[in-house]
Amino acid sequence: MIQLYVNGNQYSVDIDPGTPLLWVLRDTIGLTGTKYGCGIAACGACTVHVDGEPARACVTPVSSVAGKHITTIEGLSKDGGHPLQHAWIVEEVPQCGFCQSGQIMTAAALLARNPRPTDTDIDDAMSGIICRCGTYQRIRRAIRRAAQSKVKEE
Template identity: 60%
Template sequence: MASVKLTINNQAHTLDVDPEMPLLWAIRDVVGLTGTKFGCGIAQCGACTVHLDGNPTRSCSIPVSAVVGQKITTIEGISKNADHPVQKAWVEHQVPQCGYCQSGQIMSAVALLKQTPKPTDADIDTAMQGNICRCGTYNRIRQAIHTASAEMGSSPKMPKSNPKIGKR
């Protein structure tokens, strides 16, 4: 065990953990922020996505020792009242069915809109690739991202389009 200092959602945390513990388990089991989900454990499904210095990162496969000094943001840190434009668009478009993948989907969408405020369908497909939705709500995900983009003042609402997110 070692003392590891992490900044999660702008709060400093000193954790007494194995430095090789995956960040996901430090966030969920030690800090108690359970919005970030375990899906596959091999960084393939996206359920565990968090931001490291603003970049979407799979937290299940990165040790806490590798993120010391970086700003970690979880789904709980996106907004205080679930009122981020992406979260509001998710509700408006009724994106979640089972909801399990949604925190990772939202984290990836927020990062996309920070980098590309007016994304095309191709931009969305590329940014969201690897975020698996077992319920198949990819078309609603794309619509919600366009709606959030418009809400953020970047582009007009986009019409419905053919879902290709997650398809290979």
């Protein structure tokens, strides 16, 4: 049995310890907001937070996150209220939307450690997440917007 904390809930899962966290989230716990896009940590669609740090769930063995706190897109905020989620709506970022969980989770980790990222900081942090619809320009705008709104709040 492996103990997991996902979005503040505790789970005990009886599973092959080598199973990637992604499939425990999607198939065992039933949280499908985290996506499978490549399976080799190349596209970032599966990005979640493990103890606040962004991690690629598709290559993270579930045994390695036992006892750690995992946050998925479903747990990023209550009712979609994270400044990034708001900015994503205002800037009309998503097209197909499939990569956007990974984009938002990566951006959230960026803003958590760097509340006022430069354009270079944004490109550096976000270039691991592929969007085939080409929403990158709007993602940049949305991150800037969210960063500004956070700074205003403070």
